[in-house]
Every structure is written in structure tokens, then in C-alpha cells.
Amino acid sequence: xxxxxxxxxxxxxxxxxxxxxxxxxxxxxxxxxxxxxxxxxxxxxxxxxxxxxxxxxxxxxxxxxxxxxxxxxxxxxxxxxxxxxxxxxxxxxxxxxxxxxxxxxxxxxxxxxxxxxxxxxxxxxxxxxxxxxxxxxxxxxxxxxxxxxxxxxxxxxxxxxxxxxxxxxxxxxxxxxxxxxxxxxxxxxxxxxxxxxxxxxxxxxxxxxxxxxxxxxxxxxxxxxxxxxxxxxxxxxxxxxxxxxxxxxxxxxxxxxxxxxxxxxxxxxxxxxxxxxxxxxxxxxxxxxxxxxxxxxxxxxxxxxxxxxxxxxxxxxxxxxxxxxxxxxxxxxxxxxxxxxxxxxxxxxxxxxxxxxxxxxxxxxxxxxxxxxxxxxxxxxxxxxxxxxxxxxxxxxxxxxxxxxxx
Numbered sequence: 264x265x266x267x268x269x270x271x272x273x274x275x276x277x278x279x280x281x282x283x284x285x286x287x288x289x290x291x292x293x294x295x296x297x298x299x300x301x302x303x304x305x306x307x308x309x310x311x312x313x314x315x316x317x318x319x320x321x322x323x324x325x326x327x328x329x330x331x332x333x334x335x336x337x338x339x340x341x342x343x344x345x346x347x348x349x350x351x352x353x354x355x356x357x358x359x360x361x362x363x364x365x366x367x368x369x370x371x372x373x374x375x376x377x378x379x380x381x382x383x384x385x386x387x388x389x390x391x392x393x394x395x396x397x398x399x400x401x402x403x404x405x406x407x408x409x410x411x412x413x414x415x416x417x418x419x420x421x422x423x424x425x426x427x428x429x430x431x432x433x434x435x436x437x438x439x440x441x442x443x444x445x446x447x448x449x450x451x452x453x454x455x456x457x458x459x460x461x462x463x464x465x466x467x468x469x470x471x472x473x474x475x476x477x478x479x480x481x482x483x484x485x486x487x488x489x490x491x492x493x494x495x496x497x498x499x500x501x502x503x504x505x506x507x508x509x510x511x512x513x514x515x516x517x518x519x520x521x522x523x524x525x526x527x528x529x530x531x532x533x534x535x536x537x538x539x540x541x542x543x544x545x546x547x548x549x550x551x552x553x554x555x556x557x558x559x560x561x562x563x564x565x566x567x568x569x570x571x572x573x574x575x576x577x578x579x580x581x582x583x584x585x586x587x588x589x590x591x592x593x594x595x596x597x598x599x600x601x602x603x604x605x606x607x608x609x610x611x612x613x614x615x616x617x618x619x620x621x622x623x624x625x626x627x628x629x630x631x632x633x634x635x636x637x638x639x640x641x642x643x644x645x646x647x648x649x650x651x652x653x654x655x656x657x658x659x660x661x662x663x664x665x666x667x668x669x670x
Contacts, residue, residue, distance in 0.1 A: 310661045314620040325652035326616045330598045331641050337583040338527055339632065342517035344537060344568070344578040349449070350509035352483035356498045357461070358397045360388040363476065364494045375487045377507060382478035384504055395469070397500075398477075402465045409458035416451040423448040438530060439550055457482055485509035513571035515546045517582045521561040531585045533566055538579040545569045546582075583632065597644055599627065601636040603651045605658045611637065614657050615646035622650060622657055 314324070356362065363385045364370045371383050388397065423444040429436040460482065468477050489506040492498055515535045519527065529551075534543040552563030566582075568574065604611045604627070611627045625644060630637035650657060 310624045312614075312622045312657055312660060314622065316620070319620060322653050322656050324622075324650060324657070326648045327600060327603065327651040328648050329644065331595045332598060336586045336631070337633075338523060338586060340517050340519060340582045340584055342515060342535075342563075342580050342582055344571070344574050344576055344580060345514045345516045345565075346508060346576045347512040347514050347567075349446070350483075350485065350512040352481065352485065352507045353503050354384070354479055354481060354505040354507065355501050355503050356386050356479070356492075357401060357465075357477070358386060358388060358500045359498065360386040360477075362492050362494055362496050362498055362504060363387055365478065370494050371487050371490065371505060373487055373490055377481055377485065377487060379482060379484040380480055382480045385476050385478045386498070387476050398465050398469050402462060402469070405458055405461050405465065409455065409462065412451065412454040412458055416448070416455050419444070419448040419451040438548070442550060453482075479504070481507060483507055483509060508576075510571060510575065513568050513574055513576065514549065515566040515568050515580060515582065516552060517564045517566065517580075517584065519562045519564055519584075524562055526586050527584045528587050529564065533585070534583040535566070535568065535580045536582075537574055538581075543583070544571075595641045596631070596638040597641045598633065598635055599630070599637045599639065599644075599649060600651055603649045603654055604630075604637060605654050607658060612658075613644070614650040614654050615644060616648040616650060617646055624658075624661065 314322070365382055365385060368383075371377065377383060423441075426436050426441050426444045430438065430441045460480065464477070464480070485507040486509075487505055488508045491506065492502070492504040498504070515533075517533070517535075530548055532548065533546050535546050536543045546566035546568045549565045549567045552565050564584075599613060603613050605613070607624075611630055612624055613627060614622045615625050616622055623646070625646075627637060627639050628643050630639050632638075
């Protein structure tokens with residue numbers, strides 16, 4: 264194993280830093296460079312490590328070929344995971360009575376996973392005759408609600424088809440308007456289904472000779488997040504009993520400062536990473552939040568998270584939001600995997616593979632954070648391969664040799 268210093272690399276590295284600085288300024292859309300900018304600090308002479316085949320195998324040094332692609336400038340914003348209103352269902356008692364658990368089953372607990380259509384509780388009216396009268400009145404009321412819900416469903420369906428057709432024909436209809444119409448249509452459909460199932464349940468109870476117990480089915484699959492009543496408790500009509508939330512349909516609320524409201528592309532998908540998580544998750548644009556963010560006084564943008572299985576409402580997140588950049592200003596960048604990057608002297612570095620067991624330490628100039636790692640201007644790294652596994656070991660070897668020479 265041999266470590267050498269490249270004495271003639273300082274001038275070339277300084278020129279490379281200045282070139283990368285100019286390219287980054289043009290690509291990020293910041294306009295011309297200032298008249299007399301301060302030069303970035305010169306890249307120090309990078310350390311070169313020589314390993315033989317046995318050492319490479321022993322240290323399990325792995326390399327990867329750099330990928331290249333078009334990268335748009337992004338803003339690093341912050342927000343949190345929020346509940347999706349469409350994914351919350353509250354089970355309520357349709358009439359006054361006593362809450363009972365289903366025969367042979369325990370009372371649901373917070374955190375239980377429940378399936379749509381399952382009866383998790385029941386209600387027993389205080390007086391049987393009162394039950395019959397209340398059920399008959401409730402049936403009449405629900406039938407009237409069903410008639411109104413069907414009219415609303417037809418209206419929402421027609422409105423959704425119209426805006427969808429106009430959007431497909433590139434008419435003056437925004438994607439947000441199409442999404443709003445679709446949400447209204449889905450809500451109307453849900454009301455119709457709920458009324459139909461309620462009428463069926465009440466009708467069966469009216470025809471039943473036993474009476475005295477009305478099962479309460481769930482109309483949504485999800486996780487129980489709140490238990491509001493317990494067996495044996497007397498409840499009034501329309502009193503909430505359980506709250507169920509579908510964590511597969513969570514939203515990402517991103518706070519956009521007022522000063523940046525015109526700098527981002529609101530129609531583009533973003534990448535979010537919840538606090539404590541290693542991987543980025545894609546999120547699709549949904550709508551603008553109903554209220555301005557309290558801290559930034561700017562907009563609160565809502566995105567639909569693609570995979571929210573392991574997420575929960577209230578989790579803080581970091582978001583990478585694409586900026587508005589013309590295609591002609593975009594250029595190909597080299598994408599460096601995150602696991603290939605090591606920290607040294609407060610900067611990010613990579614080990615490039617030069618063949619024959621030679622590995623050189625190279626600083627990343629103005630790296631841009633992307634979901635797969637970091638992006639640097641293509642050409643700022645002369646080698647096409649970087650060390651993906653074992654970069655930290657090479658840094659340890661380099662530092663150990665430096666300490667021995669100093670001591």
C-alpha cells in the first residue's frame with residue numbers, strides 16, 4: 264500500500280473550481296456573476312492511494328460508474344406530514360342507546376387495524392318501542408339524504424367530465440381545478456354508498472324479530488386513532504364512537520416563504536424525506552393549503568405522498584422542490600451516490616478510481632442535493648468511476664498515514 268502526493272495538481276484544481284463555479288451560477292438561474300467575486304478556496308493536493316488486488320479484496324472496495332442526467336435547481340423547504348381528510352372516517356351512533364361490543368369480540372383499541380365492512384360495535388336502544396319509531400324516522404331521513412346525494416353525484420360527475428375534457432384539449436383549465444372536481448365527485452360517491460348501506464342496515468333491523476341490537480359497520484379500512492366510547496356507555500344519536508384513519512393516503516404540507524412563491528414549479532412532483540429517515544419519497548402536487556404558514560407567512564402547499572405506509576401525521580420533513588428553470592438552461596450533471604461521499608475539512612469528497620488499484624481523493628465543487636445523492640457539473644470529476652463501498656476506509660488509511668508522517 265502506498266500513499267503519494269500529486270504536487271502539480273494545485274493549479275489545475277484551482278482552474279477547475281473556478282469553471283465549476285461559473286457553470287453552477289448559470290445553471291441555477293442566478294444570472295451573471297458579480298463583477299469581482301471572491302475565488303473559492305483552492306482544492307488541496309489530493310491524496311493518491313495505491314492498493315494491490317489482495318488489499319482491494321480484503322477491504323471490499325467497490326466502485327460504481329457515474330450516471331449523468333438533467334438536473335433542475337431545487338429549493339430546500341420544510342414542512343410536516345398531515346392527515347388526508349379523505350382518509351378519515353368517524354363511526355357514530357345512528358340513534359340513542361347503550362354501546363355494546365360485538366358478540367365474541369373485544370372492544371376496539373387505539374392502533375388496531377380494521378377492515379372496511381367489519382362491524383366493530385353495536386347499539387342497543389333503551390326501549391324497544393322507541394327503537395322501532397326511531398329506526399322508522401331515521402330510515403325516512405336517510406332515504407331523503409340518499410335522493411339528494413344521488414343528485415349531487417350526477418352533478419359532480421358531469422362537472423368532472425367537463426373539466427377533464429377541457430384539460431385534455433389544453434383549454435384554459437388548470438390541473439388544480441381538475442383535481443378539485445375529481446375530489447368533489449369522489450366525495451359525492453362516498454355519500455351515496457354510505458346512505459345505501461345505512462338504509463340496508465336499518466331495513467334489516469326493522470324486519471328483525473329479535474331487535475334490541477344494531478351492528479355498526481365501518482366504511483373504511485384503516486387504523487383506529489381514537490376511541491371515544493366504551494361498552495356499556497349510554498350515547499346520544501350521532502355521537503362519535505371511533506375514529507379510523509387510513510395512513511396509506513397521507514399528505515405532505517410544505518411551507519413556501521412568500522419571497523419564493525414565484526420561484527418554484529407548483530405542477531412538478533417533489534421529493535420529501537421525513538425526519539430520521541434515510542430515503543427520499545416522491546410526492547405529487549395536490550393543492551394549496553387553506554391557510555398561510557404561521558412562520559413564513561407564505562403559502563402552505565399540499566402534496567400527496569406516494570408511499571406513506573410507515574409514516575404518521577405530525578412527522579417533520581424536508582422537501583426538495585424544483586424551481587422554474589427553462590430547458591435551455593439545464594445541462595447534464597454527474598450524479599454521485601450518497602454512500603460514496605465522505606466528509607473531510609468540512610467539505611464533501613469522493614475517491615475516484617483511476618485503474619490499477621489507484622484511488623484519488625477529490626473534492627466536490629458546489630454539490631447540489633438530489634434524491635439519489637449529490638449532483639456536480641459534468642466534467643468537474645475527470646474519472647468516470649468512484650468508490651461506492653469502502654470510501655470511509657480509504658479516508659481512514661489516508662488520515663493514519665498523515666498522522667504517522669506528522670509524528
